[in-house]
Amino acid sequence: MGNCKCDNPYLPYPATIKEVIDETVDVKSFQMVFDDPEVMESFKQQPGQVAQISIFGVGEATISITSSPTRKGILEFSVKKVGQLTAALHDLGPGSRVGVRGPYGNHFPYEIMKGRDLLFVGGGIGLAPLRSLIDFVLAGENRKEFGKVEIIYGARSVDDLCFKYDILDNWPKYDNTDVYVTIDRADMAWQGHVGFVPSYLEEVKPSPLNKYAITCGPPIMIKFVLQALNKMGFQDGQIITTLEMKMKCGIGKCGRCNIGSKFVCLDGPVFTLSQLKELPPEF
Numbered sequence: 001m002g003n004c005k006c007d008n009p010y011l012p013y014p015a016t017i018k019e020v021i022d023e024t025v026d027v028k029s030f031q032m033v034f035d036d037p038e039v040m041e042s043f044k045q046q047p048g049q050v051a052q053i054s055i056f057g058v059g060e061a062t063i064s065i066t067s068s069p070t071r072k073g074i075l076e077f078s079v080k081k082v083g084q085l086t087a088a089l090h091d092l093g094p095g096s097r098v099g100v101r102g103p104y105g106n107h108f109p110y111e112i113m114k115g116r117d118l119l120f121v122g123g124g125i126g127l128a129p130l131r132s133l134i135d136f137v138l139a140g141e142n143r144k145e146f147g148k149v150e151i152i153y154g155a156r157s158v159d160d161l162c163f164k165y166d167i168l169d170n171w172p173k174y175d176n177t178d179v180y181v182t183i184d185r186a187d188m189a190w191q192g193h194v195g196f197v198p199s200y201l202e203e204v205k206p207s208p209l210n211k212y213a214i215t216c217g218p219p220i221m222i223k224f225v226l227q228a229l230n231k232m233g234f235q236d237g238q239i240i241t242t243l244e245m246k247m248k249c250g251i252g253k254c255g256r257c258n259i260g261s262k263f264v265c266l267d268g269p270v271f272t273l274s275q276l277k278e279l280p281p282e283f
């Protein structure tokens with residue numbers, strides 16, 4: 001469980017921030033490297049897994065690893081400033097040191113997605129976990145193992161679009177890959193589509209045949225995206241999402257993340273819609 005080879009599973013490994021990318025006014029991406037090259041080498045994440053990032057004297061937060069495992073020697077996290085830890089992280093720059101432990105949780109089941117088309121539907125910073133799988137699928141020889149890739153992504157405004165270099169420049173260049181970007185409200189600086197992600201999804205109307213849909217975003221977006229997918233004929237087992245429930249220990253000990261008998265940190269954060277529907281009604 002995680003990369004820790006010591007007796008204390010809560011012990012973070014020191015890492016240094018190498019680069020910080022300003023994605024939006026409240027989201028930054030942090031590229032980090034473990035100080036110990038052996039830890040860097042042994043940290044083997046899968047797309048969709050998370051890590052606990054800590055700052056000494058401040059605390060810890062669960063953050064998805066947004067970089068694909070095909071990108072060696074560096075880990076990337078995209079973080080929205082919402083509270084104590086994330087604000088403190090936003091104040092750090094290249095050369096600053098943090099703690100990282102993980103990787104935790106299950107991963108996107110790319111093994112069963114091979115040979116299928118993939119539809120990604122993301123909103124705001126919800127693209128961060130999806131990006132680890134998108135880059136994994138598009139990387140080198142992996143690309144041949146998957147069919148058509150469609151990415152539908154939206155944010156409130158142009159300024160709120162994360163990973164502009166990927167959605168507008170990098171990803172559309174790949175073969176058999178279509179990227180659809182939308183913003184909620186019209187903007188003089190935006191020539192593209194305007195409207196909410198679920199309505200754009202219905203306009204694009206991707207076929208459910210031989211396809212998995214993978215979605216992540218704000219709860220209200222997910223609710224309407226799931227309805228739209230069902231309406232278009234996607235079955236619950238074809239729909240995969242990743243939950244952002246409050247997590248603390250990341251290793252099944254604290255009980256902070258449980259839904260009925262399931263622990264998001266162990267059984268998730270990735271679930272099919274069929275699995276989610278088996279969870280207790282309060283969820």
Ligand SMILES: Cc1cc2nc3c(=O)[nH]c(=O)nc-3n(C[C@H](O)[C@H](O)[C@H](O)COP(=O)(O)OP(=O)(O)OC[C@H]3O[C@@H](n4cnc5c(N)ncnc54)[C@H](O)[C@@H]3O)c2cc1C
Nearest residue numbers: 061062063064078079080082083084085086128244245269
């Ligand atoms: C599986 C998973 C994956 C995740 N992936 C990502 C990711 O990739 N990127 C990302 O940015 N986040 C991600 N999150 C969410 C992230 O873990 C939380 O946003 C983070 O823990 C917040 O930590 P914090 O210390 O900054 O916020 P906290 O200080 O714990 O605050 C959390 C919330 O409480 C509110 N709050 C804080 N202080 C007060 C106060 N005094 N009064 C009232 N309200 C207050 C904040 O506004 C915020 O909404 C993920 C979570 C999970 C479980």
Ligand code: FES
Nearest residue numbers: 248250254255265
């Ligand atoms: S986060 Fe502690 S049990 Fe899941």
